[in-house]
Amino acid sequence: xxxxxxxxxxxxxxxxxxxxxxxxxxxxxxxxxxxxxxxxxxxxxxxxxxxxxxxxxxxxxxxxxxxxxxxxxxxxxxxxxxxxxxxxxxxxxxxxxxxxxxxxxxxxxxxxxxxxxxxxxxxxxxxxxxxxxxxxxxxxxxxxxxxxxxxxxxxxxxxxxxxxxxxxxxxxxxxxxxxxxxxxxxxxxxxxxxxxxxxxxxxxxxxxxxxxxxxxxxxxxxxxxxxxxxxxxxxxxxxxxxxxxxxxxxxxxxxxxxxxxxxxxxxxxxxxxxxxxxxxxxxxxxxxxxxxxxxxxxxxxxxxxxxxxxxxxxxxxxxxxxxxxxxxxxxxxxxxxxxxxxxxxxxxxxxxxxxxxxxxxxxxxxxxxxxxxxxxxxxxxxxxxxxxxxxxxxxxxxxxxxxxxxxxxxxxxxxxxxxxxxxxxxxxxxxxxxxxxxxxx
Numbered sequence: 001x002x003x004x005x006x007x008x009x010x011x012x013x014x015x016x017x018x019x020x021x022x023x024x025x026x027x028x029x030x031x032x033x034x035x036x037x038x039x040x041x042x043x044x045x046x047x048x049x050x051x052x053x054x055x056x057x058x059x060x061x062x063x064x065x066x067x068x069x070x071x072x073x074x075x076x077x078x079x080x081x082x083x084x085x086x087x088x089x090x091x092x093x094x095x096x097x098x099x100x101x102x103x104x105x106x107x108x109x110x111x112x113x114x115x116x117x118x119x120x121x122x123x124x125x126x127x128x129x130x131x132x133x134x135x136x137x138x139x140x141x142x143x144x145x146x147x148x149x150x151x152x153x154x155x156x157x158x159x160x161x162x163x164x165x166x167x168x169x170x171x172x173x174x175x176x177x178x179x180x181x182x183x184x185x186x187x188x189x190x191x192x193x194x195x196x197x198x199x200x201x202x203x204x205x206x207x208x209x210x211x212x213x214x215x216x217x218x219x220x221x222x223x224x225x226x227x228x229x230x231x232x233x234x235x236x237x238x239x240x241x242x243x244x245x246x247x248x249x250x251x252x253x254x255x256x257x258x259x260x261x262x263x264x265x266x267x268x269x270x271x272x273x274x275x276x277x278x279x280x281x282x283x284x285x286x287x288x289x290x291x292x293x294x295x296x297x298x299x300x301x302x303x304x305x306x307x308x309x310x311x312x313x314x315x316x317x318x319x320x321x322x323x324x325x326x327x328x329x330x331x332x333x334x335x336x337x338x339x340x341x342x343x344x345x346x347x348x349x350x351x352x353x354x355x356x357x358x359x360x361x362x363x364x365x366x367x368x369x370x371x372x373x374x375x376x377x378x379x380x381x382x383x384x385x386x387x388x389x390x391x392x393x394x395x396x397x398x399x400x401x402x403x404x405x406x407x408x409x410x411x412x413x414x415x416x417x418x419x420x421x422x423x424x425x426x427x428x429x430x431x432x433x434x435x436x437x438x439x440x441x
Contacts, residue, residue, distance in 0.1 A: 030223045034235040034247040036363065037228050038390055039203045044186040045171035046122050046129040049410075050395065051248075051274075054168075056206060056226060060105075061171035061191035064096050064116065064149075064164045072272055072414055074326060077161045081111060081172055081192065082149075091156050098147045103213045105196040108174040113143035115175045120151070123169030126434050131169035133421050133428050133436050134413075159326070162413035194219045203228060230391070232364050239265075251365045253310020269313060274409035275322035276314075277423070278373065279439035284404045286354060295344035296356075296405075299380035300373055301336040308372055320424065327416025341380035353381025356404040360386045361394035370407050398439060401431050406439040 037052035048057045066080035067073070079085075082096040102111040122128045124135035139154040157163065164170040177190035189197050192215065195208035206226040210219040227244065229235045232255075238244045240262060249255060249267065259267050278300065286292045306316045317323050318330035345353060356377075360370045367388060374384045384405065389397065398406050412418040421436075422428050428436035 029221070030225055031221050031246060032225045032227065032244045034227045034229045034238055034244040036230055036232065036235065036248045036365070038230045039228055039392060040200065040206060041392060041395070042186040043189040043197065045173065045189070045191075046119075046131060046169055047186065048168075049130050050391075052226075052228070056208070057171060057189070058166065058193075059195040059208060059224065060189050060193045060197060061166065061173070062193055063166035063170035063172060064098075065161050065170075066166040074159055074162055074414060077165060080166055081116070091160070092153045094151045094153070094160065095144070096149045096151070098149065099215060100147060102192050102215045104174040104177065104192055105190050105211055106177070108177045108180075108190055111172070111192060112146050113149045114146075116149045116172055117141050117143050118175040118178070119172045120164065120169075122173075129169055130436065133425065133434060134163050134169060134418060136421075136427075158417040159413055159415035162415065162418070165413070167413065195221075195224055198223070230363070251309060251313050252368075253312050253314075256310070256313060272322060272324040272411065272414050274411045275317060275419070276369070276407065276409035277320070279406045279408060279423075281401070281404050281406070281440060283401075283441045286348065286350065287356075287404055289348050291344045291348040292350070292354070295341040295348070295380065296377065296382060297334060298337045298344070299341040299377050299382055301376050302334070303336065304376070305369060305372055309369065321416045321419055322412075322414070325414045325416055325419065329416075338376075338380040341382075345381060350381075353383060355383045355385060357385045357387065357402075358405040358407070359394055359397045359403045360388050360407065361391045362388050363391045363394075365409070366391075366394075366407060373407070399430055399435070403439070408437065408439060410437065 035052045035055065037050065040056065041050050041053050042048055043053060043056055043060070045057045045061050048054050062080045064080060064082040065077050068076040068078055081099060081102060083099045085094060085096045087094045098111060098113060098116065104111065120141050124132055124138055126132040137153050137155050137157040138151060140152045142150050144150050153160070172192065173185065174190045178185055181188055181190070187200065194211055194214045194216070196211045198207040198209045200206045205228060207223065208226065209223040210221060212218045227238070229238065232250055235244070235247045239247045249259060256267055256269065259265055280287050280293050280296060282288055282293070302316055306314055315323060319328060319332065321328045345351070358370070360367060370386060374386060377384045398408070412422065423437055424440070425438065427434045428438035429441045430439055
């Protein structure tokens, strides 16, 4: 098997975010991937939320069902670890028949209903899962027999199959492996996917190797080397010099246009990806005053941000529900009016303006946009004090309720309920035991 020629490669760029996708490769020993991350946070699938973590998890684990490769369309969900399923007429009882003989990595045996019950119960528990709110409508999960699982819902759940797909909380782990490894599972993951965890070097790389007993057949690749390269210029240099086959690109139209000119490079822009939102913390004065929040909203010129990023990679949203999600509502509009913003501030008791604070990631997909927003707010008399930190520190600090304003992007199962529940439901407010990502409270 010949090594992949570095010039017959692909570059992946996400619309407002997303994860790395494999190109079609027939003659490669090891796929060499460059990601824009300083390190891996966790490979426990119920805790993996960062793009780099989710990308690795997607190669190691499977769900009961999966999105068809290359698609995020809920209508194209297909069997994965479950070979078939049926639901009751009211949509409250779901029964899944598992594939037989599906092997876990290592010496942890084959998949059974007990593994599924254990995994989904972890996904439902806020003590062990970052996606527990998604499973709030799940009443019970039980093994009917060694190869059959029944899930009973307490209420209809929009896009239920998406919760148990090969994404976020739907990934299935080995109960036996967890009992043996415990907390080590986050750094020594055991799944049923096409690639097995082999090794990791902190802040350098993660190595995966092909799982020869993968139930869909042995992978065409021998392995994947996942290089952690937070600097855009370093990733590009490594790609163009032939050290990498696939890289995570910049979310800027200018970068896309430049990359398309590279010798035999392929640029892939995919959607739906991450949706970026400015959250205003309503528990932090003076943002508890609606006029102040309105003033901030009218001081931000979204059209200018879209122009800065490029409409091809950062289209303008039209509601709190991401574009392209089932249930998107574009019936409302917002306007840019800095003069009105100043008037609102004066009416709120701040005729001379005010100061706000924000913890901001140094990540190239966030910092440049926040610098634009900072400049726009200044025109209306709003002084945004930014504390710029590395991305892992940003993720940690914004969950400690330290910011007046949080700029955050995420991709979820593309139905409105998944986004509304995690970003706007009171139970998801940061600081609560059930916290997910509601930074506005």
